[in-house]
Amino acid sequence: MVMITVDLDKCTGCGACVDSCQHRILExxxxxxxxxxxxxxxxxxxxxxxxxxxxxxxxx
Ligand code: SF4
Ligand code: SF4
Structure with missing residues (x-):
């Protein structure tokens, strides 16, 4: 299975990843x-x- 990891120290909350995912995996x-x-x-x-x-x- 795919492992998706978010480094919370680096994430700025910009939402660009959510907008980029056509499969609506990210929120x-x-x-x-x-x-x-x-x-x-x-x-x-x-x-x-x-x-x-x-x-x-x-x-x-
Ligand atoms: S694109 Fe923005 S919201 Fe998504 S993981 Fe990176 S910094 Fe966080
Ligand atoms: S954009 Fe969505 S489908 Fe593509 S790698 Fe990221 S989480 Fe997976």
């Missing part, structure tokens, strides 16, 4: 990104590319 909660349905992730890496502070990582 904003309390100002940070939370992966809600990692089992649906298609490993497209668009969220990683969208995250300027490099706070989100996606690994298989």
């Amino acid at each position: 904003m909660q309390d100002g940070v990104c939370v992966p809600m349905k990692p089992e649906m992730c298609r490993f497209c890496m668009l969220c990683v590319a969208a995250c300027k502070p490099k706070a989100i990582s996606v690994e298989v």
Whole structure:
């Protein structure tokens, strides 16, 4: 299964990753990104590319 990790020290809560994910896997909660349905992730890496502070990582 895909592992989506958000470094909460780096996440600015900008929401760019949420907007980039066409599968609606990511959600904003309390100002940070939370992966809600990692089992649906298609490993497209668009969220990683969208995250300027490099706070989100996606690994298989
Ligand atoms: S890798 Fe793609 S499908 Fe997976 S959470 Fe990021 S944007 Fe969504
Ligand atoms: S794009 Fe990066 S900094 Fe912005 S909300 Fe997502 S994980 Fe946080």
